[in-house]
Amino acid sequence: MNEAKIPINVEADIIVARQAGRDMAQKLGFGIADQTRLATGISELTRNVINYAKRGTCTITDDSDQSMIRVRATVEDHGPGIPDVKRAMADGFSTGRSLGMGLPGTKRLVHDFDISSRPGNTKVTISIARPRPSGTVQHVDRRQWTTRR
Amino acid sequence: MKVPILRLRDILLTSIQVDLTDREALDFQSDVLRMVTKTEAKGVVIDITAMDVVDSFMARVLNETAAMVRVLGAEAVVCGMQPAVALTLIEMGRELVGVETTLNLDQALDKIQRLISERVGTAESVSRSEEGDGAPENGDAYEHPSLAEQEAPSFTEEG
Numbered sequence: 001m002n003e004a005k006i007p008i009n010v011e012a013d014i015i016v017a018r019q020a021g022r023d024m025a026q027k028l029g030f031g032i033a034d035q036t037r038l039a040t041g042i043s044e045l046t047r048n049v050i051n052y053a054k055r056g057t058c059t060i061t062d063d064s065d066q067s068m069i070r071v072r073a074t075v076e077d078h079g080p081g082i083p084d085v086k087r088a089m090a091d092g093f094s095t096g097r098s099l100g101m102g103l104p105g106t107k108r109l110v111h112d113f114d115i116s117s118r119p120g121n122t123k124v125t126i127s128i129a130r131p132r133p134s135g136t137v138q139h140v141d142r143r144q145w146t147t148r149r
Numbered sequence: 150m151k152v153p154i155l156r157l158r159d160i161l162l163t164s165i166q167v168d169l170t171d172r173e174a175l176d177f178q179s180d181v182l183r184m185v186t187k188t189e190a191k192g193v194v195i196d197i198t199a200m201d202v203v204d205s206f207m208a209r210v211l212n213e214t215a216a217m218v219r220v221l222g223a224e225a226v227v228c229g230m231q232p233a234v235a236l237t238l239i240e241m242g243r244e245l246v247g248v249e250t251t252l253n254l255d256q257a258l259d260k261i262q263r264l265i266s267e268r269v270g271t272a273e274s275v276s277r278s279e280e281g282d283g284a285p286e287n288g289d290a291y292e293h294p295s296l297a298e299q300e301a302p303s304f305t306e307e308g
Contacts (some may be wrong), residue, residue, distance in 0.1 A: 011170040036233035043204040101205040105241030
């Protein structure tokens with residue numbers, strides 16, 4: 001499985017992480033809009049790490065299967081956690097100096113969004129998936145591919 | 150990485166060519182404001198053609214910079230947003246874009262000239278108004294100051 005793990009310790013790591021996400025998405029065949037959605041989502045999530053937990057990690061994974069291309073980003077930290085996840089997911093809620101659009105906005109950008117948080121561990125997973133563009137199927141049993149379609 | 154700010158007659162021209170860290174984005178903001186005051190510019194054009202990611206933080210910085218420039222007594226236009234960036238910002242939340250925008254630099258120069266001429270005669274009352282803390286008057290703690298500012302009645306209505 002293709003994977004990139006980026007430590008998030010300083011502001012510049014936000015840029016490194018979102019660029020890594022974009023690179024992976026591009027490599028897998030996602031278009032510019034999906035690349036930008038993923039990069040922006042990673043930017044939001046890793047900024048939360050810097051602002052609230054100081055340090056954490058961003059793991060970008062190729063989670064594609066035979067029928068879909070899928071890129072997943074998992075952003076994890078061991079900070080104080082989000083006291084009220086439901087509230088944090090509401091538009092306009094912010095405890096920091098922000099628009100409070102980061103989490104709900106990111107959710108709107110991606111196909112899957114999963115968040116779990118408790119003191120000492122916050123983990124947000126986002127992924128974007130598209131049907132495999134025709135002609136790019138590799139190392140796949142042709143018959144299985146057509147049945148799945 | 151410092152973003153260069155060029156003066157062209159009474160306009161300041163600046164183009165963000167690299168990914169800015171949050172700190173660099175805020176430095177850029179204060180550089181713009183300092184330059185507006187120093188050069189007595191009437192308008193600022195911020196070109197973001199090269200930016201492939203504008204997240205909610207960067208959107209806020211751009212909105213706020215434009216609002217601050219207006220409070221100082223000048224005008225601001227952002228130009229050249231990439232289609233994928235526009236798409237992402239609107240998907241995240243329509244309210245993230247709160248600044249005058251144009252497709253390209255050409256249109257930005259036209260627009261800023263128009264905004265400047267519209268302001269003529271009201272500039273004094275604007276520059277006299279104090280910066281304040283930008284706190285929204287409606288007491289909604291979650292509403293961001295820059296949004297409140299942009300929704301406030303236009304200064305031109307006073308004169």
